[in-house]
Amino acid sequence: MPNTDYDIQELLQRDVYVNDTKVGTIVGERHHPNEARVRSMRIMVEPVVADEYMRKPAELAPLHKELIHSIRPDGAVKLSKSMRELQRRWRNTVRINEKLYAPDEMMDRAVLDNQGMEIGIITNLVKIKRTYRAVEVKTRIRIQSQYGLPEIINIPIASLARTRERLDEVVLSRTLLKMLQLPSYLQANEVDLEDQ
Numbered sequence: 001m002p003n004t005d006y007d008i009q010e011l012l013q014r015d016v017y018v019n020d021t022k023v024g025t026i027v028g029e030r031h032h033p034n035e036a037r038v039r040s041m042r043i044m045v046e047p048v049v050a051d052e053y054m055r056k057p058a059e060l061a062p063l064h065k066e067l068i069h070s071i072r073p074d075g076a077v078k079l080s081k082s083m084r085e086l087q088r089r090w091r092n093t094v095r096i097n098e099k100l101y102a103p104d105e106m107m108d109r110a111v112l113d114n115q116g117m118e119i120g121i122i123t124n125l126v127k128i129k130r131t132y133r134a135v136e137v138k139t140r141i142r143i144q145s146q147y148g149l150p151e152i153i154n155i156p157i158a159s160l161a162r163t164r165e166r167l168d169e170v171v172l173s174r175t176l177l178k179m180l181q182l183p184s185y186l187q188a189n190e191v192d193l194e195d196q
Contacts, residue, residue, distance in 0.1 A: 015076040016043055016063065018083050023049050026063065026077065030105050030168070040064050040102040053087040054100075061090055062102035094125065094132050096170070097162045103132075110169045111137050111155060113176040119143055119155075122170065126154050126188065133157060134188040135170075147176065154188040155179065 016023045024043040040062035050057035067089075069080035079086070093100040103125050111119045120143065124136035134154040143149060159182065161173035172179055179185055 011041065011068075011077060014071070016079060017072070017076050018079045018081070018086065021049070021083060022046055022076075023079070023083075023086065024061075024063075027060070039066070039104045049083075053083055054090055056095070056098075058095065058098055058100045061100040062093060062105055064089060064102065094135075094157055094160075096157070096160045099163075101163070106135060106170070108168075109163070111135070111172065112169055113172045113174065113179065114161065115175055117143075117176060119172075119176055120153075123152070135160070143176070147180065149180075154185075156182070156184040156188045158184055 011026045012028065014026050016026060024045040027042050027044050029041045042060055043063045044059060045054075045057075045061050047057065050059070050061075054061075063079075063086075067079045067081050067085070069078045072078050089102070090100055093102055094106055095101075106122055106125060109122050111122060113119060118140060120137040120139040122135045123138045125132045126134040126136055128134075134156050137153050137155050139149050139151060139153055144151065155172070159172050159174070159179050160170050162171050163169065164171065
């Protein structure tokens with residue numbers, strides 16, 4: 001039975017391997033007040049692995065904690081699954097600014113527009129045709145009254161410009177008002193989202 005009770009401080013800067021293939025190096029994890037919600041660590045992926053196993057190569061990606069099998073005698077982290085399993089999990093991610101994020105890394109983050117105004121909190125991810133296309137955001141009451149928005153809106157993934165790891169925030173590429181006028185926003189908020 002693999003030991004998955006490693007502390008992130010023990011694992012920082014350790015190389016990660018599947019058999020003899022170096023996948024990358026552990027660089028941290030999401031800072032969240034409820035540590036039980038954080039099921040992934042962040043790894044800097046080897047360019048050769050990213051080229052071969054990602055649709056579009058990304059420098060940083062999630063590594064699910066449950067995949068850690070053990071620490072090898074040389075100090076590297078050994079994974080319990082194959083490269084194909086990693087590839088499958090990387091497909092089930094959100095890409096923001098050329099970095100991949102697991103669904104658990106997105107939940108409960110605050111969403112701000114590019115002027116720093118807080119819109120709300122991510123409560124869910126919206127999948128259309130097996131791909132995450134939007135984040136479901138529970139809007140702040142002030143935002144609801146000021147912009148006439150419902151309690152829940154879907155913000156397209158393409159509108160997310162970057163994350164702020166320390167502050168646990170996601171920042172839009174434009175102002176809220178401009179985002180509300182985008183065709184992708186209108187499409188993501190149609191009542192009958194197909195194939196959810």
